Every structure is written in C-alpha cells, then in structure tokens.
Amino acid sequence: xxxxxxxxxxxxIVEHPDEVRVRGRRIRTGRVLEVRVHPDDxxxxxxxxxxxxxxxxxxxxxxxxxxxxxxxxxxxxxxx
Amino acid sequence: MTEAExxxxxxRTPTATAPDLVALEQEGEIAADYIEGLLDIADxxxxxxxxxxxxxxxxxxxxxxGGDLTGKHGEVLEAxxxxxxxxxxxxxxxxSRLMLDVGxxxxxxxxxxTKLGVKIADDVKRSGEPKPLQPMTPFERKIVHDAVxxxxxxxxxxxxxxxxxxxxMPA
Numbered sequence: 001x002x003x004x005x006x007x008x009x010x011x012x013i014v015e016h017p018d019e020v021r022v023r024g025r026r027i028r029t030g031r032v033l034e035v036r037v038h039p040d041d042x043x044x045x046x047x048x049x050x051x052x053x054x055x056x057x058x059x060x061x062x063x064x065x066x067x068x069x070x071x072x073x074x075x076x077x078x079x080x
Numbered sequence: 081m082t083e084a085e086x087x088x089x090x091x092r093t094p095t096a097t098a099p100d101l102v103a104l105e106q107e108g109e110i111a112a113d114y115i116e117g118l119l120d121i122a123d124x125x126x127x128x129x130x131x132x133x134x135x136x137x138x139x140x141x142x143x144x145x146g147g148d149l150t151g152k153h154g155e156v157l158e159a160x161x162x163x164x165x166x167x168x169x170x171x172x173x174x175x176s177r178l179m180l181d182v183g184x185x186x187x188x189x190x191x192x193x194t195k196l197g198v199k200i201a202d203d204v205k206r207s208g209e210p211k212p213l214q215p216m217t218p219f220e221r222k223i224v225h226d227a228v229x230x231x232x233x234x235x236x237x238x239x240x241x242x243x244x245x246x247x248x249m250p251a
Contacts, residue, residue: 001121001122001123004121005118005121005122008114008117008118008121009118009163012114012117012163012166012167012170013163013166013167013169013170014170015170044166047166051162052162052163052166054159055158055159055160055162055163056159056163058151058155058156058159059149059156059159059160059163062147062148062149062151062156062159063122063147
C-alpha cells in the first residue's frame with residue numbers, strides 16, 4: 001500500500017507521471033522506498049530546500065503505522 | 081514589514097481583482113481528485129467537501145475513519161496541503177493557495193489559537209513585557225497575529241522555520 005500511495009503522491013506533482021517508478025525493499029532498520037523519476041522532475045520532487053521531499057516523507061511515514069520508512073528520491077538513470 | 085503585515089499584504093493583493101470563482105473551483109476539483117486517490121489507496125474512509133472562502137479554495141476531508149492525516153501538531157496536514165498545492169500547480173500552471181483541512185483540525189486549531197492570542201495579549205497589556213510563544217506553522221501564526229491585532233496589540237514572528245514563533249509586543 002505504501003508504494004502505491006507514494007507513487008500516487010509523486011505522479012500528481014511531476015511533469016512525467018508515466019516515468020515514475022517506486023520500489024520497496026527491506027533493510028535492517030525498516031523499509032526503504034526508492035522513487036525514480038524523470039531526470040527533469042528530480043528537482044521538483046525534492047523542492048526548494050528539500051521541502052517537497054520532506055512533505056513526501058512526512059505523509060508516507062504517517063501512513064506507515066508507526067514503522068519508520070526511508071524514502072529515497074533518484075532519477076531514472078541512477079543505478080542501484 | 082512585519083510578518084503580520086506581509087501576510088495581510090499577500091492576502092490583499094489577489095482580492096484587488098475579484099477572485100476567479102471558476103479557477104478556484106477548478107483548483108478544488110484537482111485537489112479533491114488527488115486526495116481522494118490517496119484515501120482510496122490507504123483505505124481511509126472520508127468524504128470530501130469543496131468550498132471557496134474569500135480568494136482561496138478549501139478542500140475538507142470529513143468523517144475520516146482510519147489513518148492519521150493530521151499528525152500530532154498538524155505536520156502531516158501541512159505536508160499533505162503542500163503536496164496538494166503542487167498537484168494543483170502542475171495542472172493549472174498557477175501557484176495555489178488552497179487550504180486543506182482534515183477532520184475539522186484547522187477549525188479547532190483556529191478557535192484554540194484565537195483564544196490563546198487574546199489571553200496572551202491580556203497578559204502582555206498587564207505586564208508590559210514582550211512575550212514569545214511556542215513555535216508554530218505559518219497558518220497558526222497568522223491566526224495568533226490576527227487575534228493579537230484585534231486585541232489592539234502588535235506581534236512579530238522570530239526565528240527560522242520550523243521553529244519560527246510569534247512574539248507579542250506591549251503597546
């Protein structure tokens with residue numbers, strides 16, 4: 001559900017919604033959601049001073065039932 | 081210019097021309113779709129009300145069951161409002177001042193903070209000393225500034241976000 005919620009939130013604010021990919025994985029301390037967007041949209045999802053990134057993290061964590069979720073924002077070409 | 085004046089300034093400018101009701105209603109529609117999509121995915125029950133207050137669109141989620149879209153101090157609501165404004169901006173190309181409310185949180189907060197502003201103004205009138213308050217969001221500070229001004233005193237904001245706070249000044 002969290003992946004889908006994050007994907008919805010991000011798709012609504014970018015210029016290239018068809019190029020938004022969200023992948024979840026487990027780490028020792030909880031979960032990571034990796035969001036990949038079109039390179040032109042990376043600045044948009046981060047926002048001035050990281051404002052938009054912070055808003056995305058706040059909402060996702062509010063939906064996560066008290067478990068910590070890390071949200072990483074990447075551009076599509078970044079391999080990981 | 082104090083923040084209270086600056087906030088009134090930005091509030092006044094758009095009303096110089098009559099608010100474009102059709103555009104504001106369109107903002108509400110876009111916002112409602114964005115929020116409704118999130119509620120569906122997160123399996124949160126709630127109805128969405130749309131309204132226009134003065135020169136801004138207001139979208140309220142009422143009858144909320146499940147989930148916490150407000151946060152202890154409204155930080156989740158602020159974050160969601162921020163994202164919703166961006167979603168509106170993407171579709172209209174215009175900066176949005178849309179207000180989002182969930183479960184009547186803003187209404188309750190408005191009443192509490194107005195009461196607080198009046199009480200602090202009274203304290204400051206009696207003591208003659210400036211009084212700093214707790215850090216608040218811009219929405220909250222605006223309400224306190226307004227309540228203090230209505231009580232006949234002046235207030236300022238100091239500090240940096242997210243720890244910016246109101247100081248009520250003696251006459």
